[in-house]
Amino acid sequence: MNVMPRPPKRRLGQVHVPAVTLSHGGGGKAMKDLIDDVFISVFATGSPEALEDQARFDLAALAAHGDRLAFTTDSFVVDPLSFPGGDIGKLAVFGTVNDLAVGGAKPLYLSCAVVIEEGMKIDELRRIALSMAKAAAEAGVTIVTGDTKVVQRGACDKLFITTTGVGVIPPDRILGIDTVRPGDGILVNGLLGDHGAAILAARGDLALESEILSDCAPLHGLIDALLEAAPGTRCIRDATRGGIATVLNEIAEASGVSIEIDEGAVPLREEVRGFCEILGLDPLYLANEGKIVVAVPAEEIDAALAALRAHPLGAGSSLIGRASRGEAGRVTMQTVFGGRRIVDMLVGEQLPRIC
Amino acid sequence: MKFADEFRDRDKARALVREIETLADQIEITRTRPLNIMEVCGGHTHSIFRYGLEGMLPPSIELVHGPGCPVCVLPMGRVDDCVAIAERPGVIFTTFGDAMRVPGSKKSLMQAKADGADVRMVYSPMDALALARNNPDREVVFFGLGFETTMPSTALTVLQAEADGIENFSVFCNHITIVPTIKAILDSPDLHLDGFLGPGHVSMVIGTAPYEFIADFYKRPMVVAGFEPLDVLQSIWMILKQISEGRAEIENQYKRIVPEAGNDPALAAVARVYELREFFEWRGLGSIDHSGVKVRDEYARFDAERKFAIPNVKIADPKSCQCGEVLKGVLKPWQCKVFGTLCTPETPLGALMVSPEGACAAYYQYGGVKPQRDETMAAAT
Structure with a gap:
């Protein structure tokens, strides 16, 4: 959507050195060249916003999509920058797109602020910017504004990206984490823990070979399909850091319900199960980047499951549990073995056990 | 998951629990108090909580979570x-x-x-x-x-x-090393243990012979157990079987991993590099000879x-901390004065709250912490 008349095309600067130096953050020509060559050339060639300090939106055009603005921000500091199934750029776009989408919003615009450690290879930066541009195109959003800072070696870990997103929520969509009622079904849209396992394996210090790919994906299409089939959907959360265990605890707490899940219904890839088994990790706490936890009223469970499963990103969807009247804020799991245990919030980070 | 799912079969578990109930009913002691079975190893504690085993067992069997989490007992x-x-x-x-x-x-x-x-x-x-x-x-x-x-x-x-x-x-x-510590626990006057689940991984290295004194001298049964939930249930069943037949022996449930004679090359490497200390300090348990x-x-x-010149300063455990009593099985984790209040996994005061294998952290994480749950938990264990 073009909101301003386009000025004549200007000439974009170019970078001719192999690595980022502090001068690329100095505010002068080197910085302009870096921004032009690496970011603007792939994000929005000739976009009028590129010349301004801010993106500008036509309110009437925004209002055509719905009646509420959704606004979110997230920083990405993943190590390593590239991993099987994605990289920090793709993550930074889809992560923010998904934060908008789980509120029912149609994602429209993103900002992109980068903090670069001096010495970073221009080619790697270029590859990540390109990955962001591809991801934005796939998700149907435009990167309209940004910022670039370069810091001394050691002051950041290669590259940090912050994306902020703006979207619009259609009038009929009312989702809230505090609206879940006893009897509601709890659904997930597929295999859990792939992203967390892929990142851990990619760090290389485990000496474990794995073919697990990050599940990093934009979920607004899936969510559109879900909300069309199950308009009574209570809430949607993306199960990123802290995994589904954290999301379930947040829902139980906010809605004042108890949630019981069935271990046998939790979709897990064999490799991820084996991975967790070896390292003593609990897959319920592993991060996902393309998975949502959905609460729907009992009468819409079947419709919601069918809609999710019909979408390519929801083929492995499963009803993993129910909300109930039990102790408010409590999440429990019926184990595959027939026992029952509490699923609590994660304390600190998961650390591999020694034996 | 091959070679793991077979040991997590719900139907086999139900059948085993029924047999355990039947056996427990036949044992005289259970008419006056529950049978106390200590799992020595933190890996077992973790399995017990992860699969919710305590809640599956009859109230006549109480599991006492022993000192076998090396992270927890570090002073x-x-x-x-x-x-x-x-x-x-x-x-x-x-x-x-x-x-x-x-x-x-x-x-x-x-x-x-x-x-x-x-x-x-x-x-x-x-x-x-x-x-x-x-x-x-x-x-x-x-x-x-x-x-x-x-x-x-x-x-x-x-x-x-x-x-x-x-x-x-x-x-x-x-x-x-676990053996002197099991002995110290058995010598402790304030607790009654009826049997032991023996540590599977330790035994894979040392074999089963070092435990013979538990049966010979203290007349208590021990079953060296695997870590899958069916392993644990079967081992509990084997302990009950011994008690009901008036036997006290060292048995090996974990034969697929644990050779009775231990692992010679591993023991040889250990003997080459290490020797016993006169004593070692255990958090919660104090100094134990040759441990x-x-x-x-x-x-x-x-x-x-x-x-390196290390400071090697002895630091007393915090006074309010009752890890020692919990380690010996005298207190249940939630009966400790600071459990869930001053001492949580976020800000652990006592060692047992630190590692997921520690009994207190396991209770906190998997078993609930709120005071109103105390009674239900006590009834369930």
Whole structure:
């Protein structure tokens, strides 16, 4: 959507050195060249916003999509920058797109602020910017504004990206984490823990070979399909850091319900199960980047499951549990073995056990 | 998951629980009090909580969570020593992940890392040796921790360092041995244990013979158990079977992993590198004779304790902390004065709250913490 008349095309600067130096953050020509060559050339060639300090939106055009603005921000500091199934750029776009989408919003615009450690290879930066541009195109959003800072070696870990997103929520969509009622079904849209396992394996210090790919994906299409089939959907959360265990605890707490899940219904890839088994990790706490936890009223469970499963990103969807009247804020799991245990919030980070 | 799911079969579990109930009913003791069975090993504690086994057992069987979590029984002073070594300039301090959060008197290794010490998590002591090889200008110290399960791997790493002529590598040895501690627990006047689940991984190294005194002298049955939930249930059944038949023997349920004679090459490596200490301090239990090992004189140059002047200060456990009673099974975790209030996994006061294998952390994480749950939990155990 073009909101301003386009000025004549200007000439974009170019970078001719192999690595980022502090001068690329100095505010002068080197910085302009870096921004032009690496970011603007792939994000929005000739976009009028590129010349301004801010993106500008036509309110009437925004209002055509719905009646509420959704606004979110997230920083990405993943190590390593590239991993099987994605990289920090793709993550930074889809992560923010998904934060908008789980509120029912149609994602429209993103900002992109980068903090670069001096010495970073221009080619790697270029590859990540390109990955962001591809991801934005796939998700149907435009990167309209940004910022670039370069810091001394050691002051950041290669590259940090912050994306902020703006979207619009259609009038009929009312989702809230505090609206879940006893009897509601709890659904997930597929295999859990792939992203967390892929990142851990990619760090290389485990000496474990794995073919697990990050599940990093934009979920607004899936969510559109879900909300069309199950308009009574209570809430949607993306199960990123802290995994589904954290999301379930947040829902139980906010809605004042108890949630019981069935271990046998939790979709897990064999490799991820084996991975967790070896390292003593609990897959319920592993991060996902393309998975949502959905609460729907009992009468819409079947419709919601069918809609999710019909979408390519929801083929492995499963009803993993129910909300109930039990102790408010409590999440429990019926184990595959027939026992029952509490699923609590994660304390600190998961650390591999020694034996 | 092949070779794991077979040991997590719900129907087999139900059948086993029914047999356990029948056997328990036949045992005289259960008419006056529950049978107390101690699982010595933290790995068993973890399985018991992860699969909700306590709730499946009849109330006539009480599981007592023993001292077999090496991270939990590590005294505060030793953590301070770790921090002191880690904060020396030029040192890369390497450790297994779950030792990162153990509180010292001033800070944990995780806090030391945040303060600038070069502390790195590794998954094997060989990874630490590789770090030493790749960083010849740095001193790499590995935090040797654990029972006989991990002892051979650090011993073999020291032997490898010697063979490769790597001089910038050393082990801060905190290895402990379980048998003297089981004896100390059996000698303790304030508890009644009716049987033991024997540690599976430790026994894979030492075999089953070292436990014979438990049956011969103390007349208590022990069953060396595997870590899958069916292993644990079957082992409980085997203990009950012994009690009901008036036997006290050392049996091996974990035959697929544990050879009765132990593992000779592993024991040989341990004997070459380590010797028994006169005594070692256990958090919550105090000093226990011959319960730890140290690096032999021949390998002194790989011994961090001798390489660096460590403060070696003894720090008393916090007064309010009742880890000792919980470790011996005298108190249930939630009966401790500070459980879930001053002492939580976020801010652990006592050792048992630190590692997921610690009984208190397991209760907190998997068993509930709110006071109103106390009665239900007591009834369920």
